[in-house]
Amino acid sequence: MRWTIGATLRIAQAMTDARFGLDARVTLPGAFALDGGGELATIDVAYETYGTLAADRGNAVLVCHALTGDQYLASTHPRTGKPGWWARMVGPGKPIDTDRLFVICANVLGSCMGSSGPASIDPASGRPYAMTFPVITIRDMVRAQAALLDHLGIARLSAVVGGSMGGMQALSWAATYPERVRACVVIASAARHSAQNIAFHEVGRQAIMADPDWRGGDYYGGTPPTAGLAVARMAAHITYLSEAGLTAKFGRKLQARDAKTFGFDADFQVESYLRHQGLAFTDRFDANSYLYITRALDYFDLAEEHGGVLANAFLGTATRFCVVGFDTDWLYPTSESRTIVHALNAAGARASFVELRSPFGHDAFLLDSPELDRVMAGFLGAGA
């Protein structure tokens, strides 16, 4: 079974990663209550850390990952062998400087890299939860991270930082635990999912559920719904890139044979690229986790949790905020960042807003961006 192989690899890789951090998982006992009304008897939280926790425990930074991200922030991914997804941002002397800061990144609740999710064993049945796993929210993810910090003895974060869904968690952290967050960095994100965001996710979910191998989610131990998950990833991947970026990278360039085949092979480079993105994703991600996490994103509406007024989420906060958007991001456009900043201003919070130019759309936050590096280093350096 894929996940068992992954776990074995994970353990093997943990040793080579020892220099960078921990490859740790903790089981947090006691009923974990959920926004949906249910509870989990216990939860596992898998996490990585980088740097050294100061004696006063005051230098901890929590980085929250995106939909398909994981805790391998700045260390080699055990399944893909690739560098951490934000290795350019986090490390000694880097903008999130592990010479100075203790950086934690936890796999979100509902995911598939060690934290509790639909692929986890339900202690009540001894079998994978599959679709009996409760539907979770972004705030549930945040509460699980808070429980992890309790376990680690960290009362207060120097900063919480996240891009995309990570930015939503950062916002939810600041709203849910204002006394535990000194600074909050929200990148390429939004305070709620739009109708278009929901629509794209629904396409992905329907693609997964239409795959006969999905079998109502009960595919563990059998063949996973690879084809459906690949289609879901392909559709989502388009939203991560700008039209101009796709044109610059691929345009209408043909594959190596350099002529149209008048068939249905991947004639255009962009087709081949998308197919690869879809298939590669299925090697590292669980389809049911994709269903649960997209659902959590679609449910996210921070204003709704606060009487319909976003500013109410931040009333009286002492947290400093930094909100960053990219001009070509059409998944979470900069207008969404401005909505957040207006709410922060209305709440009297200290907030700065930076709109960066990039040709790369939503994915820009993961790519080389000296301006983002400067913003991050400057904001975290100013008292974080």
Next chain:
Amino acid sequence: MRWTIGATLRIAQAMTDARFGLDARVTLPGAFALDGGGELATIDVAYETYGTLAADRGNAVLVCHALTGDQYLASTHPRTGKPGWWARMVGPGKPIDTDRLFVICANVLGSCMGSSGPASIDPASGRPYAMTFPVITIRDMVRAQAALLDHLGIARLSAVVGGSMGGMQALSWAATYPERVRACVVIASAARHSAQNIAFHEVGRQAIMADPDWRGGDYYGGTPPTAGLAVARMAAHITYLSEAGLTAKFGRKLQARDAKTFGFDADFQVESYLRHQGLAFTDRFDANSYLYITRALDYFDLAEEHGGVLANAFLGTATRFCVVGFDTDWLYPTSESRTIVHALNAAGARASFVELRSPFGHDAFLLDSPELDRVMAGFLGAGA
């Protein structure tokens, strides 16, 4: 089998439609050569007409339909029972005025409403072509329409008009048969498919091909790949609507029960709407036709057919052009319309360009738009 039922309905409906026009199909004998190098032994072209052909045969207007459109331009669709897709535009006293003009709309080659396509019987085998149907181009569709006009004895069109893929056919008409086209109206269209356009289509094709019921295209007489086709339609449908339009129409509104279910039902109205769009589409469209027509669209690059210079497609033309774009169309943005107009200007062609405001994105050309009506009536009235 679905298509047989459809054909029966079509014949029944033809009688009720008699007042409006013909429900006709013609078999055009003789080898039909294709851009891909192959040929079809004969082709069928199904078409509808509205109005009366003048004695001098000089009042014919060809309207070209979009990807999933058909010849039921202004008459009831035989499968869905819905009004024609452009009934608001075409009819007595309407902008395309059938009191004055003889309007023809033909089902495109490769489609599934009576013209030859993958669901048609291959005379060589006596079985449906399925994936042995040759890959076709937009220009092949245009050549089939030209053959129909030859059959009808119409040497020259007063105008060719089309939106979206119909606009591409209109451009291809003007470039391929300049002497047969007095005026050309291109709405919400482009002179070539962008990398993002191709990417969305590839998602749809992969969704269809991932459906086990697709069976390499050999599903006629059995269960068609409904689930895959529905996902393809859902993904495409998002691109037909603007983000602002989706927000205005649905926002984050929940279904009637008015509370989140914390499950995977269609909680949000936009989910329910998309699912309906996907499923309804499968009742009237053949999955293989979707593969072939999206392929033709992706291959479309009018400049490439003319030495890489779009203006060369129109050198020396006497055709008058009217190019219309909608400001919120992100499938074929108005920048694509401008590219066409610049090429027309460079070729010395008579061209007007109108950018219309609409909240509805690409779909605006199908919806109520008094400005579009005025532009159309004015342009066709001025000597068409």
